[in-house]
Amino acid sequence: xxxxxxxKPFEPVIIGFxxxxxxxxxxxxxxxxxxxxxxxxxxxxxxxxxxxxxxxxFKAFASGADGxxxxxxxxxxxxxxxxxxxxxxxxxxxxxxxxxxxxxxxRLKLLWASAAEGAIFAEEVSKFTEEVRALGPLNxxxxxxxxxxxxxxxxPDHGPSSIEEVKA
Amino acid sequence: MSKxxxxxxxxxxxxxxxxxxxxxxxxxxxxxxxxxxxxWPVAMDAKYADVEKMADGEIAICLWNGGIRNxxxxxxxxxxxxxxxxxxxxxxxxxxxxxxxxxxLSPVHEVVDTAFSTVSTDNPQNLRxxxxxxxxxxxxxxxxxxxVLRTLDQVVEVDYYMPGCPPESHQIAAVLxxxxxxxxxxxxxxxxxxxxxxxxxxxCDECPRKRNVKKIKAFGRIQLTEADPELCLLEQGIPCNGxxxxxxxxxxxxxxxxxxxxxYGPAEGVLDYGARLLSAFASVIDSNDPEEIxxxxxxxxxxxxxxxxxxLAGSLLRASKAAWQxxx
Numbered sequence: 001x002x003x004x005x006x007x008k009p010f011e012p013v014i015i016g017f018x019x020x021x022x023x024x025x026x027x028x029x030x031x032x033x034x035x036x037x038x039x040x041x042x043x044x045x046x047x048x049x050x051x052x053x054x055x056x057x058f059k060a061f062a063s064g065a066d067g068x069x070x071x072x073x074x075x076x077x078x079x080x081x082x083x084x085x086x087x088x089x090x091x092x093x094x095x096x097x098x099x100x101x102x103x104x105x106x107r108l109k110l111l112w113a114s115a116a117e118g119a120i121f122a123e124e125v126s127k128f129t130e131e132v133r134a135l136g137p138l139n140x141x142x143x144x145x146x147x148x149x150x151x152x153x154x155x156p157d158h159g160p161s162s163i164e165e166v167k168a
Numbered sequence: 169m170s171k172x173x174x175x176x177x178x179x180x181x182x183x184x185x186x187x188x189x190x191x192x193x194x195x196x197x198x199x200x201x202x203x204x205x206x207x208w209p210v211a212m213d214a215k216y217a218d219v220e221k222m223a224d225g226e227i228a229i230c231l232w233n234g235g236i237r238n239x240x241x242x243x244x245x246x247x248x249x250x251x252x253x254x255x256x257x258x259x260x261x262x263x264x265x266x267x268x269x270x271x272x273l274s275p276v277h278e279v280v281d282t283a284f285s286t287v288s289t290d291n292p293q294n295l296r297x298x299x300x301x302x303x304x305x306x307x308x309x310x311x312x313x314x315x316v317l318r319t320l321d322q323v324v325e326v327d328y329y330m331p332g333c334p335p336e337s338h339q340i341a342a343v344l345x346x347x348x349x350x351x352x353x354x355x356x357x358x359x360x361x362x363x364x365x366x367x368x369x370x371x372c373d374e375c376p377r378k379r380n381v382k383k384i385k386a387f388g389r390i391q392l393t394e395a396d397p398e399l400c401l402l403e404q405g406i407p408c409n410g411x412x413x414x415x416x417x418x419x420x421x422x423x424x425x426x427x428x429x430x431x432y433g434p435a436e437g438v439l440d441y442g443a444r445l446l447s448a449f450a451s452v453i454d455s456n457d458p459e460e461i462x463x464x465x466x467x468x469x470x471x472x473x474x475x476x477x478x479x480l481a482g483s484l485l486r487a488s489k490a491a492w493q494x495x496x
Contacts, residue, residue, distance in 0.1 A: 096468075101488045142272075
């Protein structure tokens with residue numbers, strides 16, 4: 001069915017990690033205030049941006065995400081003292097690793113947003129969506145060109161293929 | 169009664185794993201006493217055709233070392249999977265790609281160029297290996313490189329994983345003892361998918377160096393640093409991979425004054441080795457200023473090489489875009 005349909009225009013899939021105390025509240029505020037912003041981001045709430053294991057970011061890209069947004073409290077505002085600074089350092093280092101693997105570092109964005117900054121959150125998500133759209137689809141697929149027909153099913157830990165369902 | 173059959177095969181690897189097996193010294197005699205070695209190209213003469221003639225599941229245990237780099241490796245992986253009851257991913261290459269997996273950073277044509285056209289290669293006509301060649305005696309065929317190197321479990325089902333580059337000989341001896349005891353009904357094999365011949369903790373746990381609070385102002389390279397022999401290397405700014413690496417080697421390298429480079433692979437429960445290590449390194453950098461953080465990070469000259477030296481092929485992202493995008 002899908003094969004015969006007109007090719008759909010590219011809609012970036014963005015995974016967004018927000019912290020419970022500031023940036024998720026900002027997203028919440030944007031929602032309750034009925035602000036309009038790009039629907040491309042799928043938010044995942046963590047207790048703190050410092051909880052974000054870089055594994056989450058690499059898994060998102062490996063599983064089909066075109067961009068990843070990390071959002072946390074402003075420097076100095078962390079509910080867990082200074083964990084957002086750890087996130088900042090991981091973010092700087094992750095961008096270097098992604099660049100070496102040929103993933104544009106601009107596909108990973110760090111955004112500080114306080115609970116009062118619903119408008120900034122909405123605006124930045126829309127801006128990031130357009131930046132990722134300009135970069136084009138990532139379609140990460142190291143199996144390309146390899147025979148995988150008789151490959152055993154990989155464990156669920158090794159990346160779901162359900163992102164395709166998300167995109168559809 | 170005939171003895172259970174034993175096989176060992178090498179794919180994209182260096183041969184160090186075979187040496188590690190022989191390094192078990194007199195334990196190798198137990199292998200001979202308890203098994204019939206039917207296929208082990210590095211140690212004995214055997215043909216692929218002999219394996220193809222075997223019944224499915226005829227080999228009791230096959231130790232596979234090496235990654236899947238070409239179509240010959242792939243064919244043998246499927247063949248030996250079919251013929252073996254227990255297939256062990258033996259050593260870092262089979263488990264997670266190891267050093268040959270670092271070629272996943274480059275497209276195949278660059279890999280070939282490096283092998284055949286660098287200044288140290290005498291190749292004035294700039295020749296390249298051809299997969300097919302019509303010799304007077306008949307057609308000669310050599311294996312074709314695949315776009316990226318894969319780990320064994322990315323190609324076939326694997327029963328056990330034995331990490332290490334190479335696995336430590338005392339760990340191999342312990343595993344051989346266990347398998348022999350299991351065959352005699354005196355012991356039980358662990359559940360399928362288990363990592364065998366290694367610990368469940370990290371290298372740091374086995375490391376005798378003193379640990380205080382880690383606060384790093386600069387990363388240095390070990391060859392340019394006069395390191396305190398008693399103190400944790402990472403604390404001294406030397407990128408040591410101990411925090412993310414599985415235990416089992418008894419912290420050999422840090423004990424000898426060298427940093428852990430991560431050959432035992434991800435510690436228990438770690439999905440992506442490099443991500444875990446990246447997280448550990450970033451956490452102990454002693455700065456909250458973006459510019460200073462970047463200056464400190466400049467000390468890690470090759471982040472992917474540091475974080476994925478042994479794990480690139482087995483990591484979540486597995487290869488660079490340039491490598492997997494190249495047309496096969």
